[in-house]
Amino acid sequence: MRIYACVKQVPANNETRLDPVTGTLIREGSPGVLNPLDAYAVEQALRLKEQYGGEVSALSMGVPGVRDMLRRVVALGVDRGILLTDRAFAGSDTLATARVLAAAVNKCGMPDLVLCGRVASDGDTAQVGPMLAECLGIPHVSDVACIEEIARGEARVRRLGDRGYHSLRVRLPALFTVLKEICVPRLPSITGVLRGEKAAIAVWGRADLGSLEGGVGLKGSNTRVLRSHRPDLRVKTRAVAGARDLMDILREENLIAEDRVRGDI
Amino acid sequence: MxxxxxxxxxxxxxxxxxxxxxxxxxxxxxxxxxxxxxxxxxxxxxxxxxxxxxxxxxxxxxxxxxxxxxxxxxxxxxxxxxxxxxxxxxxxxxxxxxxxxxxxxxxxxxxxxxxxxxxxxxxxxxxxxxxxxxxxxxxxxxxxxxxxxxxxxxxxxxxxxxxxxxxxxxxxxxxxxxxxxxxxxxxxxVEITGFTPSGQDAAIGEADILVAVGQGIGSKENIAMAEKLAELMGGALAASRPLVDGGLVPYAHQVGQTGRTVAPRLYIACGISGAIQHLAGVAAEKVVAVNIDPDAPIMERANWAILGDCGAFLREMVDLYTTSPPSVLPDRHSK
CATH class of the missing domain: 3.40.50.620 (HUPs)
Structure with missing residues (x-):
């Protein structure tokens, strides 16, 4: 079984990434880490490899420094890391990013499974996974909580929907975005770390990826950031003595009574 | 046409x-x-x-x-x-x-x-x-x-x-x-072969009121009490990551960066310190914080802060709901 895990480098801390005066991003000085939820995609890929055999590749689009993050992913047991980096990719929105990832997947040949984390902690869109599946022309299932079985070119999975868990049968190849309840990520072993340090990470740019129909980078993105600002998260906090006083306040503020009575479901 | x-x-x-x-x-x-x-x-x-x-x-x-x-x-x-x-x-x-x-x-x-x-x-x-x-x-x-x-x-x-x-x-x-x-x-x-409802209690994305529990909740009994209060208020139980990772509350209840983003009208945070990863998932209209630590970050993000023990607070709230005459308390089922 051939599996691709898509991973993203994100800032280690959302808080320190913003200039408190201008509200703009501070790119320097903040270490990058593997997006926390991508660790579950990597772990699930490794477990499937252990169970069914095959190989796992980790795929990431980002700045050249992401190579080090991919080494740390290889240290976990992933067979190879591929970094997609090029100035032409800068400013890509989610769809343009999906196009780059799709081109890389197609270059390597369609795998049986593509796994992504549910969402990245910085952009917080949860869009690249489904978009990548569409670019690849394969089905996707979002928010997968459990991969129960893979047999005869088909996966049985359980996904967390809005009101409960759906069981699904999906023909492979397919793309799943996974929840953190799917597994517990392992820590790298010492031999793994050594292997990661020595691993050759493939680095591909625009020219390595063929046509990229629809465009990439800022030019190939339909969405534009008009402006960004730092919201004022401060609130006026009032000290309350206890439950009884709180109930009076909640009633006054219409937070527990009339609103529900008005019939909003 | x-x-x-x-x-x-x-x-x-x-x-x-x-x-x-x-x-x-x-x-x-x-x-x-x-x-x-x-x-x-x-x-x-x-x-x-x-x-x-x-x-x-x-x-x-x-x-x-x-x-x-x-x-x-x-x-x-x-x-x-x-x-x-x-x-x-x-x-x-x-x-x-x-x-x-x-x-x-x-x-x-x-x-x-x-x-x-x-x-x-x-x-x-x-x-x-x-x-x-x-x-x-x-x-x-x-x-x-x-x-x-x-x-x-x-x-x-x-x-x-x-x-x-x-x-x-x-x-x-x-x-x-x-x-x-x-x-x-x-x-x-793709074929959907089955559905297991998680029950009203896990519908944290849809609830008007969330009673949320965190590491400072104190005991399993207090979690059950929070759930009871949530039910009485017509809301749902939510939790921060440590309680979910510790197996005390199912994942479907988790609020925060690795859980769900919620936007209830009222978020009652019991024993939640207010780590940035948790607050990232809270887009509530109003927040109540109950905590024994006056310096917990949640206390600054709350509209109303109660300095004290979560267990005592929850018991008193449940009492207020179960003993007050119905004319005073809202009837959550009426339209």
Missing amino acids: GTYEGLQGIWVLCGVRDGQIDRVSRELLGEAERLGAVEGMKTTAVVLGREIPQIRGADHALVVQDDSLSVPEELRWTHELYHLVRRYRPQVLLLGANGFGRSLAPRLAARLGTGLTADCTALDMRDGLLVQTRPAFGGNLMADILCPDARPQMATVRPRVFRAPDWEAARPCEILREPPAGPDTLSRL
Whole structure:
């Protein structure tokens, strides 16, 4: 079984990434880490490899420094890391990013499974996974909580929907975005770390990826950031003595009574 | 048949729940009407399904009714919506940012080759363009996003950002029926074989009131008490990561960066310190913090702060709910 895990480098801390005066991003000085939820995609890929055999590749689009993050992913047991980096990719929105990832997947040949984390902690869109599946022309299932079985070119999975868990049968190849309840990520072993340090990470740019129909980078993105600002998260906090006083306040503020009575479901 | 022109305005993909247009869709229909009035655009409610509920609150309803559309499934919905969009070419398409919408919208946007903004918390119209405001970096940054050239301008919108208009007073709409495009090759590759409801208690994305528990909750009994209070208040139980990781509360209840983003009217945080990763998932109208630590970060983000023991607070709240005369307390079942 051939599996691709898509991973993203994100800032280690959302808080320190913003200039408190201008509200703009501070790119320097903040270490990058593997997006926390991508660790579950990597772990699930490794477990499937252990169970069914095959190989796992980790795929990431980002700045050249992401190579080090991919080494740390290889240290976990992933067979190879591929970094997609090029100035032409800068400013890509989610769809343009999906196009780059799709081109890389197609270059390597369609795998049986593509796994992504549910969402990245910085952009917080949860869009690249489904978009990548569409670019690849394969089905996707979002928010997968459990991969129960893979047999005869088909996966049985359980996904967390809005009101409960759906069981699904999906023909492979397919793309799943996974929840953190799917597994517990392992820590790298010492031999793994050594292997990661020595691993050759493939680095591909625009020219390595063929046509990229629809465009990439800022030019190939339909969405534009008009402006960004730092919201004022401060609130006026009032000290309350206890439950009884709180109930009076909640009633006054219409937070527990009339609103529900008005019939909003 | 209505005019094509009338269908080129703002579309809202409506979800159906318990035989009715669901709440987030109603909220979006209300907002679409406001946005439409700014630019003189008509609004269209788009409804797919086996049974079509009563539709109100838009100029038109575009309906695809078919036995094969009994259960929402992203690939099938993408196929149907793709054909509707290609045929009528709306300027704007809004979807609720629930699990289904967040999975369907990117698939559809990619097929249409248009821009999509996830999880918006505000919308506006400026010079004919939809200004889509969304949080990023765990709510530390708000971005206004445009989709200047491609159409439709697509956005998913968080539930409870907009107030649902009075449904009974909403205007009736002209119904236009479209034949189904039918299953395509892709949607045949996915089959939904079963459903296990997680129960009302886990519907944290939909609750008006969340009673949330964190590491400082103190005991299992206090968690049960919080759940009881949530039930009494007509809300749901939520939890921060440590309690979920510790196996004390199921994952479906987890709020925060690795759980869900919630936007209740009231968030009662019991024993939650307020780590940035947790607060990133809290978009509540009002926050109550109950904590024995006066320096816990949550105390600064709360509208009302109670310095004290969670167990005592929860017991007193439950007592107040169970002993007060019904005339004083709200009847959550009446309409």
